[in-house]
Amino acid sequence: MSHHHRRRTTVEAYDASDHNRAPLPLVGDAGQTATVGLDRMTAEQLDEFGRELDDVRQRVLDDLGQADADYIRRVIKVQRALDVVGRIAMFFPFVLPVFVAGIVLLGISKILENMEIGHNVMHGQYDWMNDPLVDGRRYEWDNVAPAEDWKHGHNYIHHTYTNIHGMDRDIGYNLFRVDAEQPWYPSHRFNLPLAFLLMLFFEWGVMYHGVELDEYLGGRMSKAEFTARKKRALQKVRRQMLKDYVLFPALALPLVPFTAWWVPLAVLGGNLVANVIRNIWTFLVIFCGHFPADVETFTEEEAQNESRGQWYFRQLLGSANITGRPLFHVMTGNLSYQIEHHLFPDIPARRYPEVAKDVHRLVEKYGLTYNTGRLSKQLGSVVHQLSVMGRKPDDPYLVGNSPESKALRRAKREAAKRAEEDRVTV
Amino acid sequence: MGITRKALASRPVAALASPRSVDDYLDLVHPMLTVHQVRARVVEVVRETDVATTVVLAPNGAWRGFRPGQHVEFGVEVEGRRRVRVFSVSSSAHGRRRGNGRFSVSVKAHPDGYVSQFLNQGLVPGTLVHLSQADGEFVLPDVVPDDLLLLSGGSGITPVMSMLRTLHESGHRGRVTFLHYARARSDELFSDELDELAGLDELADAGVRIVRVYTREPEPGAELTGRFDLDHLRRLGVDPNRTLTYVCGPAGLIASVRETYDALGAADRLRAEYFKVPAVDLDAADATGTLTFADSGTAADNTGATVLEQAEAAGLSPAYGCRMGVCNTCAVKKNHGAVRHVITGEISADTDETVKICVQVPVGDVDVAL
Numbered sequence: 071m072s073h074h075h076r077r078r079t080t081v082e083a084y085d086a087s088d089h090n091r092a093p094l095p096l097v098g099d100a101g102q103t104a105t106v107g108l109d110r111m112t113a114e115q116l117d118e119f120g121r122e123l124d125d126v127r128q129r130v131l132d133d134l135g136q137a138d139a140d141y142i143r144r145v146i147k148v149q150r151a152l153d154v155v156g157r158i159a160m161f162f163p164f165v166l167p168v169f170v171a172g173i174v175l176l177g178i179s180k181i182l183e184n185m186e187i188g189h190n191v192m193h194g195q196y197d198w199m200n201d202p203l204v205d206g207r208r209y210e211w212d213n214v215a216p217a218e219d220w221k222h223g224h225n226y227i228h229h230t231y232t233n234i235h236g237m238d239r240d241i242g243y244n245l246f247r248v249d250a251e252q253p254w255y256p257s258h259r260f261n262l263p264l265a266f267l268l269m270l271f272f273e274w275g276v277m278y279h280g281v282e283l284d285e286y287l288g289g290r291m292s293k294a295e296f297t298a299r300k301k302r303a304l305q306k307v308r309r310q311m312l313k314d315y316v317l318f319p320a321l322a323l324p325l326v327p328f329t330a331w332w333v334p335l336a337v338l339g340g341n342l343v344a345n346v347i348r349n350i351w352t353f354l355v356i357f358c359g360h361f362p363a364d365v366e367t368f369t370e371e372e373a374q375n376e377s378r379g380q381w382y383f384r385q386l387l388g389s390a391n392i393t394g395r396p397l398f399h400v401m402t403g404n405l406s407y408q409i410e411h412h413l414f415p416d417i418p419a420r421r422y423p424e425v426a427k428d429v430h431r432l433v434e435k436y437g438l439t440y441n442t443g444r445l446s447k448q449l450g451s452v453v454h455q456l457s458v459m460g461r462k463p464d465d466p467y468l469v470g471n472s473p474e475s476k477a478l479r480r481a482k483r484e485a486a487k488r489a490e491e492d493r494v495t496v
Numbered sequence: 497m498g499i500t501r502k503a504l505a506s507r508p509v510a511a512l513a514s515p516r517s518v519d520d521y522l523d524l525v526h527p528m529l530t531v532h533q534v535r536a537r538v539v540e541v542v543r544e545t546d547v548a549t550t551v552v553l554a555p556n557g558a559w560r561g562f563r564p565g566q567h568v569e570f571g572v573e574v575e576g577r578r579r580v581r582v583f584s585v586s587s588s589a590h591g592r593r594r595g596n597g598r599f600s601v602s603v604k605a606h607p608d609g610y611v612s613q614f615l616n617q618g619l620v621p622g623t624l625v626h627l628s629q630a631d632g633e634f635v636l637p638d639v640v641p642d643d644l645l646l647l648s649g650g651s652g653i654t655p656v657m658s659m660l661r662t663l664h665e666s667g668h669r670g671r672v673t674f675l676h677y678a679r680a681r682s683d684e685l686f687s688d689e690l691d692e693l694a695g696l697d698e699l700a701d702a703g704v705r706i707v708r709v710y711t712r713e714p715e716p717g718a719e720l721t722g723r724f725d726l727d728h729l730r731r732l733g734v735d736p737n738r739t740l741t742y743v744c745g746p747a748g749l750i751a752s753v754r755e756t757y758d759a760l761g762a763a764d765r766l767r768a769e770y771f772k773v774p775a776v777d778l779d780a781a782d783a784t785g786t787l788t789f790a791d792s793g794t795a796a797d798n799t800g801a802t803v804l805e806q807a808e809a810a811g812l813s814p815a816y817g818c819r820m821g822v823c824n825t826c827a828v829k830k831n832h833g834a835v836r837h838v839i840t841g842e843i844s845a846d847t848d849e850t851v852k853i854c855v856q857v858p859v860g861d862v863d864v865a866l
Contacts, residue, residue, distance in 0.1 A: 139576030150516075150524050197813070200578040203520070207815065210515040309514050317512050 096231060098374030105372040107383035111436055119436055120379025123413060126428045130417050138418050139199050145186050145400070146203070152179035156344070161322055163336035164329055173340045177347030178401075183212045184352055185403025186419065192221055195418045213273045214310045216302040219280035229415050233367040233388035240360065241367060243268075243275065244284050247459040248361045251369070253470035254463050261460030262453070265357070272349035277303050314341040351401070354449065355392070359408030362390045362451035364441050385412035386433070391426075391442035399423065409440065501557060504531045527624055528556045534627040539598060541619050544685045548604040548651070549616050550586060555597060555627065562599065562630030564589045564658040565742065565769075569823050570601060571626035574614055578626065580825075581611040582818040584654035584744075585630060586686075588661035602685055604651040628823065634742065634769040636662070641740050642670040647724070647753060649677040649745025652771040653685050656744055664693065664704070671703040673734050677724060677749065680713040707732060724749055726756050736762040744769045747839070770820075770839050785860035790831055792866060802838065803853035807866050814853060814866055821855030828853055833862030 096104075107116050152175045159172025187204075188211030190196070196204035210217045223239065231237035235251055242248040246265060247258040257264075268275045281303050286296040318341060319334040326333055366387040373384065392398075392406040399406050404419035410426050411419065433440045443451075466474040503509065504518050513521060519530040528535055536559070540552035562568070562585050571580040586602035605616040636659055644663075646656040653676055660674050678684040693699055694706040707719060709728070714721045720728050729736060736757050743753045743766065750768050757766045783800030789812060796810045804826055807814050817825030821839060827850050834845035835856035843859060844851070853864065 134576065136576040139573070146520075147524060150521055154521065154524070199576055200580065201573075205815075212515055309511070312511055313514050317508065321512075 096234065096237065096370065096373045096376065098370075102375055104374055104376030104380050106368060106376050106380040107387075110438065111383070113377070115436060116377060116379035116383060118379070119432060120377060120382055122432055123382045123429075124378065126425060127414050127417060130414070130421050130425060134198055134418065138196070138420065139201075141420050142187070142191075142196055142199075142204055142418070145182060149179050149182040149187060152176070152182070157318060160318075160337050160340040161325060161333070163333055163340070169336065169340065173343050174347070176340070176344035177351075180212055180344060180348035181351050181401060182403075184348060185355070185405060186400055187211075187403075188213065188217075189403050189405070190419045192217055193225060193415050195416055212310070213276065214303075214307045215273060215277040215280050216306040219282075219299055219302060220276065223280050223282065225415070229412065231373075232385055232412060233365070234373050234384075235367055235369055237370060239279070239282075239284075242361075243279055245275075246361075246456060248455055249367045249459065250463075250468070251367055252459070253475060254459075254468055255470045256462075258460045259462075261456040265456055269350050269353040270346055272353040273345065277307065314338075314345065354445070355402045355405050357452050358392050358445060358448035359390055359405055359411075360388075361455055362441060362443075362448050363455045364439070364451070365390050382413055383438075385409070386429070386438065386440075388412065389441070390448060391440070392445050392448050393442055394445065396423075409442075498557070501531055530556060530558050532558060534558045534629060536625050536627055538619060538621050538623040538625060540621055541615075542600075544602060545604075545683065547616065548602060548685050549619075550600050550602040551615060551619060552587075552598055552600045553625065553627075555599070559597070559627070560629055562589065563635040564662040565635040565655045566630040566632040567655070567822060568601065568630050569628035569817060570611070572611060572614060572619070572623070574610075574618070579611045579614070580626075580817045580823070581609070582820060582822045584658065586654040586657050586661075588658065588665045590662060590665040602651075602654045602657070604685070631822070632769070634744065634767055636742075637740075640668055640670065643735075643739040644670065644672045645729075645734050645736075645739045645741040646672065646674045647741060647743040647745075647749075648675075649724075649749040650679075650683075650771065651685065652743075652745030652749070652769070653678075654744075655769060656742055657686055659742065660693070660706075664699065667702075669702045672705070673732055673739075674704070674706045675728070675732065676706075676708045677745070678708065678710055680710050681708075681715065684708065684710075705732065724752055724756075726760075729756075736760050736765060739765060740767070741765055742767045742769075745771055783858075785833075785858065785862065787858045788861070788863040789866040790863050798858045798860070798862070800857060803835065803851070803856050803858060803862070803864055803866075806858070807853065807864075812866055816854055819854045821852050824852060826853045827851065829865040830856075831863040831865055834859040835862060 103113075111119065156172045156175030156177075156179055159168045159175065162172070163169045188209065191204045191209045192206050192211065194206035197206050202208060206221075211220075213220075228238055228240045233241060235241065235249075242252060245268070246261050247254055281299045282291060282296070285291040286293070315338055319338040322334040322337045368384055368388070373380070376384070386409055389408040389412040391409050392402065394402075394406055399422075404422045405411055407419070407422035407426055410422040410429055413429065414422075414425060417425070430440065432438075463469060466472040467478055469475055504522070509518055517532065519533050522529045522531065528537065534555060536553040536555040538551055539554050542550040542552065544550055564585070567582050567584045569580055570583050571578045573579075583601040583603050585599050587598075587600040603612050603615050605612045634655060640663065646659055648656045656674070656676075660672070663672060674690075676684070676690075681687060684690075690706055690708065693704070699706075709718065709720045709722070709724075711721075711723055720731060726736075737760060741753075741757070741762075743750055747770055750770060754763070754766065754768065757763050783798045785798045786795050787798045787803065787806050788795040789807060789810060792812055794810055794812070796806055799806055799809070801809070804814060804816055804819070814828065815825050817823035819826075821837075830849055830851045832847045834843055835851055836843050836859050838855050838857055851864075853866075
């Protein structure tokens with residue numbers, strides 16, 4: 071398993087349900103300034119960069135209206151229709167093309183529900199509509215991960231501390247080594263086969279990730295909180311399983327006398343395949359948005375007390391886009407515009423293509439890099455990264471369980487302890 | 497409740513639709529077809545005065561009806577945003593005048609009331625509106641007593657109008673005094689209907705009196721003039737100690753009615769409903785302490801405004817609905833500290849209680865889960 075930095079920094083409380091506020095930066099000792107981006111821009115340029123992106127955000131927020139409301143409702147209608155038609159078609163497994171079409175339609179419906187609707191609504195992108203249907207606080211998605219815990223881990227932790235080692239639990243999800251800064255452990259030899267398995271069962275991975283067992287074991291989460299998370303997850307799993315693998319197959323039972331004994335089993339299998347289709351697709355989009363080789367990561371030290379511009383800088387360099395046609399973008403929930411999403415997580419995703427023009431302009435102006443490419447290119451880069459990072463590094467300090475690495479961590483721990491004691495005595 | 501509706505509202509069907517609700521799928525067929533959510537079609541928009549409108553609504557099957565005096569949350573979409581406000585039902589509970597299942601709300605445009613303005617100018621028949629079930633304790637008892645006073649001021653007339661209409665249509669026999677205060681006749685809602693009802697012999701025989709007082713432009717030869725006072729009741733022969741009284745209107749009217757009833761020891765005969773949240777006249781200088789928003793880790797000096805307004809000023813965006821203490825959308829946990837209700841003045845200081853932040857102002861140090 072991956073490493074854990076000790077958290078020396080104060081994490082200011084932030085209400086993950088209030089999406090319209092800009093996330094708070096990582097707060098460290100007073101007087102210390104963040105070094106994020108200073109190798110490529112001056113502090114003044116970073117401030118100006120921050121102001122310009124804030125303007126872009128505000129311009130879109132001021133422009134939200136009926137067109138955005140109509141759009142999300144249309145997507146919801148299409149998704150529901152695909153859901154219903156797909157599920158009905160699955161009751162005809164003896165007409166193979168209809169059955170297969172049913173599975174595919176249900177898979178597409180689940181993709182739309184998780185990506186363009188669920189993910190974006192739970193970011194609060196449509197809270198301004200004041201419509202309970204798309205209220206980020208109340209929304210629950212078609213996925214075994216409970217919305218509440220996912221929102222905390224994703225909207226708050228991942229989107230605030232994006233790509234900061236020791237803070238963002240999404241850097242390899244405590245499962246993979248995706249970055250050279252992460253220490254290598256023997257389990258990382260299985261980076262690629264494990265990633266393949268996670269792809270098939272991605273929703274389960276998301277659910278497990280949200281329970282935060284590692285935080286509990288590391289003593290950073292109370293037993294009560296952990297128990298509550300487990301309970302919520304189990305409840306959600308029960309509901310999802312009941313629907314997909316009990317109730318819908320049971321609805322096929324009356325068909326048995328007229329057709330064949332295996333029809334309910336076919337419905338069950340169809341549901342399973344539809345869930346797997348959704349899992350594969352969401353895995354691809356998310357891995358390609360975060361783990362291509364050139365995506366940058368940061369340390370707590372360099373991100374402490376960062377400015378708005380530095381926060382934006384970190385989001386920009388910490389994400390990657392995927393190019394494609396409009397329908398492709400809708401199917402990814404516009405997370406193919408992962409960079410724009412990380413810059414502006416709370417503005418409706420349908421606005422990302424228009425926002426991308428402004429981001430391009432600023433990237434050119436300040437000579438920054440903009441990580442984008444076709445799905446095949448980004449996927450190739452992810453596979454390459456997983457396989458390279460899975461190999462044991464030559465540097466013993468990068469091997470997590472080497473004596474050198476252990477000694478280094480011990481020294482760091484003691485230094486931190488001394489610093490803490492100094493602070494107390496002073 | 498029909499058998500289909502019952503089946504659709506059942507647990508197995510809910511489990512099949514999970515995590516969505518059944519209504520989300522029925523919506524695909526027709527927006528009015530729902531099991532849980534109340535929706536209504538605007539049938540008619542009647543102009544009552546220059547600034548007041550009655551909206552006649554045909555609700556769908558999810559509507560469970562109302563008792564006269566109750567209110568309903570009314571949501572219309574304008575430029576993609578749903579605006580929700582609370583309005584009193586103004587029609588008779590028997591619905592004979594309006595036809596099958598229909599009811600109406602009457603709304604006076606507020607100079608800065610976005611929704612009430614829209615209802616006056618932009619609402620057209622055929623519009624779909626989102627409703628809550630009818631709610632509120634300001635209702636007639638199941639057995640209506642022989643002596644009843646329905647007292648109202650300004651647009652506070654709507655809930656008592658619903659009561660009057662219901663009593664009339666149910667053929668209630670008993671003494672009912674309907675006393676309404678408006679600035680002028682041109683300002684009054686339902687003038688023609690009230691004239692008509694006042695002229696009906698059958699009502700007079702039954703003991704119904706309809707008296708209107710125009711405070712700014714009194715009618716020549718008016719029976720009563722000026723603002724409410726005990727003398728008005730005496731001249732109408734109403735004994736507060738014996739008469740169940742419903743009063744609805746602005747805070748000033750309710751305060752003077754309440755004082756009068758308190759002085760006579762008749763407070764238990766009085767039912768009151770405010771029609772407008774009074775502006776909090778706590779001086780900013782008088783407001784002390786710190787308002788802490790625990791969940792977001794922010795704090796602000798108490799300004800004396802409502803918790804909701806102070807939270808918004810601090811950059812938070814808590815959920816809210818009616819902003820007048822009715823719909824409960826804004827209810828949050830108050831961790832500790834005392835809050836004062838802007839309408840009743842009641843102070844609650846219990847630790848760990850749920851409060852509606854739109855009508856509570858902090859008194860001293862307060863900590864809320866926002």
